[in-house]
Amino acid sequence: MTATLAAARRWAALTATIGGLAVLVAALPWLRDDDPARSVLRARLGEREPDPAALAAVRSELDLPAGPVQGAAQWLSGAVTGDLGRSWVDGSSVAETVAAAAGVSALLGGAAAVVAVAVGLLLGAPAAWTAASGRRPRAGFTAAALTALPEFVLAAVLITVVAVNWRLAPTAGWFGPSYLVLPALALGIPTGGLLARLLITAVEATAAEPWVHTWRAAGSGRGELAAALLRRAVTVVVTQVAVLFVGLLGGAVAVEQLFAIPGLGRIALHASLAQDLPLVQGCVLLLVIVGVAVGGLGIAVHRLLLGPAGAAASLIPAVPAHRRRGRRVAPIAAATLLLGVVVAGLLRDADRVRLGARLTGPSWAHPLGADPVGRDVLAQLGHGAVLTVGTAAAVTVVSLLAGLTIGLRGGAARAGAADILNALPPVFVGLVVAAILSPGLAAAALAAALVAWVPLGVHTRGLAEEVRASGYYRAAELCGAGPGRLLRRHLLPAVAGPVVLHALARVPATALTIAGLGFLGLGAGHDSPEWGAQLATAVAYLERAPLAVLGPVAGLGLLGVLAAAAPTASPAGSRSGTAPDTGRGETAPPAAPLTKAMT
Amino acid sequence: MATAATKSYGPRRVLDGVDLDIAAGDRLGILGASGAGKSTLLRLLLAVEAPDRGEIRFRDRPVRPARPGALAWFRRAVQLVPQDPYGSLSPRMTVAEIIAEPLECLRVPGDHRERVAELLAAVDLDPALARRRPAALSGGQRQRVAVARALAPRPEVLVADEPVSALDATVRVMVLDLLLEASERSGAALVMVSHDVAAVRRVCDRVAVLDRGRIAESGTVVDVFGAPGTNATRDLLAAVPRLPVGAA
């Protein structure tokens, strides 16, 4: 297959995926197993059984079409002309609401992106300096630590410490530049950490390329070589950076909610919780457009940086196989600590309500204090872990099977679709799923699964492509091996090991996704010990009992350490570059004992 | 075997009306510089790709590329010794499994274990290596495994793709002699695609010189190398490094 044909297929797949998403968004109000008019009344009045006259009035007022096909067509034709319909709740124009919110979100996102790039370069550039003298860059410990706290947890911590305790910045609102600082930091710092890790990994890989030898042998100065290494590394990671920035949009939902910023994410969240579907449609449409635009921008910048050096220059070398042991200490310690807390918590009674002990601080009776209804926080933490991590483990098994199956089928067409889905922040999916079904742990799990199979599928596809291109696979074909044998003897053995490890390594990240949805009210209910829900409850009482957030924050932070310890977070399947023979070079993530204990 | 085979990629015609005939027991070298069309011709001969025009015939039957697992009759009769002894053996299989692969895939009757032992002896490998994986083998040993695998289904034609270019100088002669001996003993024809004049001279009786997609010259090795008729052949011969005169 020629390159142009492959490119054409990729574009076709891309267009098909975007088109599919558009139709899905358009048909959103009719995907619920319910009459939209009924939903509108419930959204407005909370009535269970509205009378037919009211329903008819709503239908004529909002001009609701009769069925999904008609509805989707009507919405799409409106969307093209900039008419996104009216809100079911207050009847205001969706386009106007979304446009106003988008300005706020753009400001926040821009500030966060600046923070992220600054943090990323600050932590990533020294790696090039180290590599320029032939030494291996340091493991990027600080970068890993920064990624350990997900945005919603970091935001809670920043509010608690900086805004409530030190009173250095406003806790919430949107009235001036000082209101931008904490949200931008909460949103930008974890992304900056990820960016730095990507950059460090790319520098490490670049430093192993043979031309570095040539440059050093020619007497290249250290600064000169460091600059060349950094330039090459940036060229390699820039498309993945675009994906990170799309992820920023997802994080913005929680951050805007916590800081009460009237941005797109917060509006989408409230619309989803109120099942105001036209508003959800409008927000999701805009977020998807921005996501695709940012992704396209990444590819454009990549091309620009490559310049006339051409396609040959995008050749990514094998990632060095040996990883330092030192990095394992932190994740192992985190896993042990987490396990200890969980076991201690599981032995305690989580459900006993002691109203007298509401929001009390740590004591012998309640080592981590009590929650707003007087339940023991340690016990809640232990029981919540089973919900959060157990669900994540189940989701992982399902997405592993899906990822392997879809990835092994291969083909450039599916690759394009996976690339788009890969860039979709899980929060969006959670928003849509919760708007269609109702919010709950099952909805959160479904949303997590819809997202989690993608990186596994991309990884599988990458490894399978390598095997298919390998000499031994072609030799087997010439030996007369049929498709079944090729799959059994050559593809599966090469692919299964690394992908299963990858899936295990993603369990903490999936748990964080589920907790994040729970935190937003899109997952487990507010009285559930599920960690995200627990944190949301504690945050509501932040001013009275700042210490109550400590338990869930610590638990989620430890999960974050485990997620960060997974071989470099690869939003775009960056590790498909490993050679097939060194497929075993993947580090075994310490998440394995944890999941065993949980299930 | 090939008749007027032509292959173009886009506007570039890589092979232009190549005719080749391979008889039983023939040892034919296909010689050419890089870009002459050697690898394309090889893919056509192995029925991995189809020519745009012309055809590949074997036992008077046309051969067309098909999905994996098909063409068993052809695969059984035509086997490849690949160029790269490092990439062409699965790192996850033992030597015995690798050699038995064509036997199993092509459902060759008989005791496979016995045949593998026989083949290991034929390529002069220690039987104890049967349970090792390729990573434990040297380059020369790996290439012997590749030869054994190709010989396993008792093919009528062995196709060798630059079989020694990735090997150390001292190992090259051994592997070339092994190929020659294997073809002599089994009566299989040998087609060796190479840019290496010395390797072709060592192993082949006949040679076809490929130049920019066409056969520039063909004939017996003695004739063609003794009195080259085209510049392509002369250039290739002139490029062979010679040992200093005083050494001879």
Place this chain on the structure above:
Amino acid sequence: MKTVIIFAVLRLSRLSVRFADRVVVDDVDLAVGPGEAVGLIGGSGSGKTLTALGVLGLLPATAHATGSITVDGAELCGAPERRLRRVRGSRVGFIGQDALAALNPLATVGRHLRIPLRGHRGLSRREAAQECAHLLDRVGLPAETATAYPAQLSGGQRQRVAIALAAAGRPGLLIADEPTSALDPLTQAGVLGLLRDLPPADGGARPALLLISHDLAVVSQVCTRLAVMHAGRLVEEGDTAEVIAAPRHPYTRALVASARALAA
């Protein structure tokens, strides 16, 4: 017969290179005189490449070198990175195996040549551009090559660029590690000819050459003296014609026999 060289450009004495668990270069003595072409020959894993990397101070971080390496009389074994950086490119030039990867894909040929021209010879931008054209001419490439990226060149052209890069700092010694093993025979002959007959820089002497290869026939095209390495040790050394006529070590004998078997 060991050749005694008094004024050596490069002198290795008792050089050993170790990894944690094994010795890969074992007690090697070798000297290269000014303008001399010496071939270092051996099979894969014989330690010949690590010997060369040791001279340049480019051994992998896990390797440890002991003994003595002097270039123009200056000791390099165990020298700090800062001093090594001044030696690389200006005293010793290095030519690696041609893979596309041996040149930075994102840098033009001119950018590569500026590393030694500006870094070592302190030329101004304009002088460097002139010298660049001159260097490319010396290796038989047109001056326009300076604006090309490595991916736009053929294998032979890239290897000529690598030779120009190695010679740009006017070193007294060039080390070439399997410079032709990735090239087809026609191109190989051209590159070997260039290595043998590289025109000297204006007013300069021809640099000495240490050519590393596994192929006796290749080395004997260029070198007047041979050193044979086997399993980390230097097993034989002498005049090229003599070694080929009367090899003494069993490994050398095998080398000569296989070269003869494939020779014209």
